[in-house]
Amino acid sequence: MKKSIFLGTLTVAGLLAGAAAATTLEDIKARGTLNCGVNTGLVGFAAPDANNNWQGFDIDLCKAVAAAVLGDADAVNYVPLTGKTRFTALAAGEIDMLSRNTTWTFSRDNDLKFEFVGINYYDGQGFLVPKDLGVTSAKDLDQATVCIQTGTTTELNLADFFRSNGISYEPVPIETNAEAIQQYLAGACDTYTTDASGLAATRATFEDPSAHVVLPEIVSKEPLGPLVRHGDNEWGDIVRWTLNALISAEELGITSANVAELAGGTDNPEINRMLGNEGGLGEMIGLSPDWAKNAIAAVGNYGEIFERHIGENTPIGLARGLNAQWTDGGLMYSPPFR
Amino acid sequence: MTTLTDPPQESFRLSMLLNDTRYRSYTFQFIALILIIAFFSWLINNAINNPTLQSNGVGFGFLWTSAGYDINQQPIPFNSQDTHLRASVVGVMNTLIVAFLGCITATILGVIAGVLRLSNNWIVARLMSIYVEAFRNVPVLIWILIIFSIMTVSLPGPRAFRGDDPQSSMLFDAIAFTNRGVYVPKPLYEAGSLAVFITFILSIAAIFFYRRYATKLLYDTGRLLPVFWPSIAMFFVPTLLVFFVLGRPIGLEYPELRGFNFQGGIQVRGSLIALWLALAIYTGAFIAENVRAGIQAISKGQTEAAASLGLRPNRIMNLVILPQALRVIIPPLISQYLNLTKNSSLAIAVGYMDVTGTLGGITLNQTGRALECILLLMLFYLTISLAISGVMNVYNNSVKLKER
Numbered sequence: 001m002k003k004s005i006f007l008g009t010l011t012v013a014g015l016l017a018g019a020a021a022a023t024t025l026e027d028i029k030a031r032g033t034l035n036c037g038v039n040t041g042l043v044g045f046a047a048p049d050a051n052n053n054w055q056g057f058d059i060d061l062c063k064a065v066a067a068a069v070l071g072d073a074d075a076v077n078y079v080p081l082t083g084k085t086r087f088t089a090l091a092a093g094e095i096d097m098l099s100r101n102t103t104w105t106f107s108r109d110n111d112l113k114f115e116f117v118g119i120n121y122y123d124g125q126g127f128l129v130p131k132d133l134g135v136t137s138a139k140d141l142d143q144a145t146v147c148i149q150t151g152t153t154t155e156l157n158l159a160d161f162f163r164s165n166g167i168s169y170e171p172v173p174i175e176t177n178a179e180a181i182q183q184y185l186a187g188a189c190d191t192y193t194t195d196a197s198g199l200a201a202t203r204a205t206f207e208d209p210s211a212h213v214v215l216p217e218i219v220s221k222e223p224l225g226p227l228v229r230h231g232d233n234e235w236g237d238i239v240r241w242t243l244n245a246l247i248s249a250e251e252l253g254i255t256s257a258n259v260a261e262l263a264g265g266t267d268n269p270e271i272n273r274m275l276g277n278e279g280g281l282g283e284m285i286g287l288s289p290d291w292a293k294n295a296i297a298a299v300g301n302y303g304e305i306f307e308r309h310i311g312e313n314t315p316i317g318l319a320r321g322l323n324a325q326w327t328d329g330g331l332m333y334s335p336p337f338r
Numbered sequence: 339m340t341t342l343t344d345p346p347q348e349s350f351r352l353s354m355l356l357n358d359t360r361y362r363s364y365t366f367q368f369i370a371l372i373l374i375i376a377f378f379s380w381l382i383n384n385a386i387n388n389p390t391l392q393s394n395g396v397g398f399g400f401l402w403t404s405a406g407y408d409i410n411q412q413p414i415p416f417n418s419q420d421t422h423l424r425a426s427v428v429g430v431m432n433t434l435i436v437a438f439l440g441c442i443t444a445t446i447l448g449v450i451a452g453v454l455r456l457s458n459n460w461i462v463a464r465l466m467s468i469y470v471e472a473f474r475n476v477p478v479l480i481w482i483l484i485i486f487s488i489m490t491v492s493l494p495g496p497r498a499f500r501g502d503d504p505q506s507s508m509l510f511d512a513i514a515f516t517n518r519g520v521y522v523p524k525p526l527y528e529a530g531s532l533a534v535f536i537t538f539i540l541s542i543a544a545i546f547f548y549r550r551y552a553t554k555l556l557y558d559t560g561r562l563l564p565v566f567w568p569s570i571a572m573f574f575v576p577t578l579l580v581f582f583v584l585g586r587p588i589g590l591e592y593p594e595l596r597g598f599n600f601q602g603g604i605q606v607r608g609s610l611i612a613l614w615l616a617l618a619i620y621t622g623a624f625i626a627e628n629v630r631a632g633i634q635a636i637s638k639g640q641t642e643a644a645a646s647l648g649l650r651p652n653r654i655m656n657l658v659i660l661p662q663a664l665r666v667i668i669p670p671l672i673s674q675y676l677n678l679t680k681n682s683s684l685a686i687a688v689g690y691m692d693v694t695g696t697l698g699g700i701t702l703n704q705t706g707r708a709l710e711c712i713l714l715l716m717l718f719y720l721t722i723s724l725a726i727s728g729v730m731n732v733y734n735n736s737v738k739l740k741e742r
Contacts, residue, residue, distance in 0.1 A: 083703070084699060084703050087703065087706065088708060091706075091708075107704075107706075111705070111706055112706040113706075133497075133598075141598075142597065143596075143597045143598055143599055143601070144597075144598040144599070145518055145598060145599060150686070150689070150695075150699060150700055150703075151699065151700060151703040151704075155407050155700065155704075156406045156407060156418075156704070158408075159406055159407050159408045159418035160406075160418070162408075163417075163418060163419075169408070170410050170599070171407075171408050171409070171410050172410065172609075172689050173410075173686075173689040173691065173695065173699075173700075174689055175686065175687070175689075182487075182490065183490060186490045186491055186495070186517055187494075187495030187496075187497060187517060188490050188495065188517045188518055188608065189518075190598045190599075
């Protein structure tokens with residue numbers, strides 16, 4: 001009796017040790033859900049809708065990866081994270097990937113030991129001010145009170161921008177976007193600064209968006225993208241190529257509407273390779289042959305995702321700009337599926 | 339007559355470790371010790387094998403690199419090019435500022451509320467009960483956020499002070515209440531201000547010695563000198579005399595609306611006020627209960643005996659009850675001070691840059707040195723807590739019952 005308990009304990013301990021040593025992909029398959037770190041609430045990028053379902057540009061990437069890995073776009077466990085908690089959560093393994101408008105920087109890549117797998121939004125830091133403040137340039141903001149989300153690159157850019165222009169400011173550090181909006185609308189800060197896309201999204205939620213303007217200065221480069229931990233390259237590749245599949249799909253004209261039809265076979269060998277009819281790409285990446293097809297069928301191609309959540313026909317109304325396909329003069333460029 | 343003989347000495351058997359009460363406790367303590375050692379070695383082993391830690395190593399070199407961020411409330415000058423270490427020191431000072439202000443205010447509030455809660459006036463006693471119960475039973479984080487939100491929403495922004503017919507105006511043309519904080523005049527020291535200061539300190543010393551003399555005279559000869567009015571006179575007259583004779587060497591710099599904000603004067607930021615008030619009111623409710631307990635621990639006979647000597651209620655409280663009650667009040671008061679200091683780490687909720695906000699927040703986040711930052715934070719809070727209890731224990735020893 002006692003012996004069996006002892007052996008049982010050993011077995012459980014062994015299983016636990018085995019589970020800990022498994023790769024991220026195996027963990028996700030065993031768990032049946034993808035743990036995806038997202039913003040605590042930024043309309044258009046990641047926010048729960050009226051039915052408490054998460055919606056947004058960053059959310060759709062989580063869905064695409066879940067569809068590619070598990071074949072089910074809804075098998076995602078969304079973990080809302082603030083700017084401060086996101087990296088700890090990823091480093092500690094609480095989440096499998098972080099899709100939370102996070103800027104790719106040298107130190108995050110090398111010092112924090114993360115792997116940025118690509119860029120899904122080329123952004124820059126801007127300033128939002130009320131129109132009646134009478135400010136037309138960020139350089140007029142001498143001695144202004146600036147609301148800023150703490151734990152972000154914007155905090156450092158802000159210090160650099162004001163220092164290089166020889167003007168002073170008073171920072172008001174804020175934890176989440178919601179608190180920042182409260183402070184900004186109450187006039188406790190003169191301006192709110194974060195990524196220009198975030199400002200546009202925030203402005204769209206105001207009662208009177210036209211009373212506020214985003215200043216023309218973009219003071220930094222903020223390439224936003226998904227990231228994973230160092231150390232599991234196979235998993236990093238899966239997220240990277242899921243993103244690339246969405247971008248390539250737009251270039252190749254694959255949409256959520258025609259993907260099923262195209263998967264039946266086409267004259268374009270790259271489409272055939274991507275959708276699993278030729279070349280055995282799925283096997284190479286350790287997924288089923290129809291992984292890319294599942295991802296595109298679930299959320300559509302990159303252009304569809306953009307237009308659905310943050311495009312010009314949404315309240316947020318962002319133009320494609322730098323985020324257009326390279327064929328249209330933008331920077332979105334996926335390596336070939338070969 | 340019976341004879342008592344010692345029972346025969348049993349030799350030690352292994353089963354006695356469980357069955358014999360003399361040894362049983364040792365057995366369990368030994369098992370507990372082994373388990374604790376195993377637990378901590380598992381934790382340490384876990385940390386050593388942590389892949390992030392293995393690749394990054396443990397080092398405090400990051401403290402000497404440039405911080406790159408700005409801090410709004412700076413007790414010592416700080417800019418974004420200063421080191422993370424200096425940012426941490428700024429944070430430490432901000433923590434100490436709010437803890438100091440909070441402890442003093444909480445003590446004043448607590449003593450008043452505690453005494454009034456025992457008042458014979460029904461309404462006053464009930465009001466104080468409501469204060470204690472309302473504040474003690476709602477988490478302090480909620481109070482911090484409530485006070486901060488009320489300030490942000492209800493107070494006007496600086497823009498409301500602008501124009502010929504502004505919506506808001508400054509109190510006495512000197513103090514501005516805005517949703518960014520309260521701006522108060524700042525003293526300006528010119529030549530001769532030192533003389534005013536010295537006069538002021540000398541008059542404080544004079545008051546002290548006069549009161550000592552008055553007490554001594556009372557005990558020696560029974561003659562009662564007036565104390566209150568002479569003290570007030572000594573407090574104000576010499577200092578004001580020197581101040582005006584020297585041609586008003588201490589001026590005031592008034593806050594004034596320039597650009598986006600009020601400039602000049604001292605800005606007491608909304609985040610500091612919210613944190614300070616919330617911590618003081620919350621902890622004050624606990625201190626009120628300590629004070630009440632301390633007073634009720636003194637037997638009613640003491641009050642009655644003092645009253646039969648002809649002392650007035652006010653003097654009974656000050657001369658008889660409170661000095662004895664202090665012995666009961668001080669030890670729990672120490673832990674309230676410690677609680678307040680540690681609760682000040684909730685500062686980040688309102689963007690007050692205390693040490694948890696700088697070292698444990700932005701520095702940790704920008705450098706990714708979680709283990710080191712948290713270790714330093716633990717060390718700081720441990721040191722400051724031990725220092726507070728050290729000081730308070732010295733005070734406790736001076737008021738506690740001296741047994742001979």
